Amino acid sequence: MLNNLQPILIEPPDDPRYRKREGKRPSHKRPFRILRPIEYELLKQGARKKENQLNLDVLLLTGLRYEEARRLQQNPEWFDGNFIRIPEMKVTRQRRQRQRWVRLSLIGKTILPFFFDSRPLPDPHVWKENLVRWAERANLDPSGLGAKTTRKTWESWLVFCYPHRQIEIIQSQGHGLLTAIEHYINMPFTEDDRRMMEKYLHGW
Template sequence: MPKPILKSGVRILRPVEYEQLREGAATLENQTRSDALLLTGLRYIEAQRLQTNPKWVDGRFIHLPPSAQRKAKRQQRERWVRLSSKGASLLPYFFKTKPLPIWKGWTQNMERWATKAGLDPAGLGPKTLRKSWESWLVASYPERVLEVFLSQGHTQMTALSHYLGLPFTQGDKGAMLEYVGGWA
C-alpha cells in the first residue's frame, strides 16, 4: 500500500482506502453517513445542517443558503453543490440516519474504523472526506476544475494549491469513476 496522502496534515483518501474505512465503520448507518460526507463534499457543519434541512436538496444539487455556511472567510454567500449520481441517490437515506456527532466524536470514529480495517489512521478527521471528494473530482474532471471549485465553495487559488498534482495512480482514477460518475 502506498504511503498516506497528507495535505496540511489532513488525509486525502484513495478509493481503496475509503472502501477500507467504510468497511471498518461496520454499521449501515455509519457507512451511510460516511458516504454522504464523501459524496456531497460538504463541510462538516454544512452536512450537520443539511441533515435537518432536506428541502435544500433540489434534484442533482444541494442549495446551501447563507445560513448553512456561516464561515467567516467564505467567498460565496450561498452556493449550489453539484451531486454525482451516487450522491443524489444516497441522500434520502442520509436524512433517516441519526445526527452526525460533534467534530471530535467523528474524528474518533474515523480513527477507530481505520484501525479496525487495518488502515493507517494518520490525518483522518472531518475534513478528510471533503478534501478527498474535491481531489477525486479534480483528478476525474480536469477540464471542469472551475465548476468543481465553485461547487465546493473555494477560490481558484485555494483549490489549485491544495488539489492539483496529487499522487493518484491510473488505478485510483479508474476506481474514482464509481463515485464521481454523473457529476459532470
C-alpha cells in the same frame, strides 16, 4: 497494494488568517488526509454499521464541510433531487459563506434521501474518533483523518478526473481557485485509482 503506498497528507497553509480561523498556533498545525479509493473502501468496511457507512458516503459524495452536512440533515428541503442549495450562512464573526449549488454524482443523488432519516451526525471530535477507530479496525493508517477528510478527498478526486471542469468544481465546493491549486492539483493518484473513482464520480 497499500503496503507500498504512503498516506497522502496535506499540510495546512502557513497563513495567519487560516490559523486565526482555525484557532491554532503555527506549532499545532496538523496535516489533512486525502484518501485513495481503496483506502476509502477499507475505512468504510471498518465502519461496519450501515448508518456509519451511509454517513461516510454522504460526506464524501457531497463534498460538504462537516457543519454544512449537519445543517443539511436538518433541512432536507435544501436538496431538490439533483442539487443541494447551501444558503448564505455565517461561519465566523468575520466571515460569511456565500450561497452555492452543490453538484452531485448519480450515486450521491441516490443515497442522499436516506441521510435525512438517519440519526444526526455526531460532533466533529466524535466523528474524528470514529474515523480513527474504523481505520485501525481495517488495518488502515489513521494519520491525518478528521472531519475534513471526506471533503478534501472528494475534491481531489474531482480535480484528478475532471481537470477541464475546475471552475465547476470550485464553485460547487465553495472556495477560490487558489485554494484548489494549492491543495488539490497534482495528487499522487494512479490510473488504478482513477478506475476506482469512476463509480463514485459517474454523473457528476
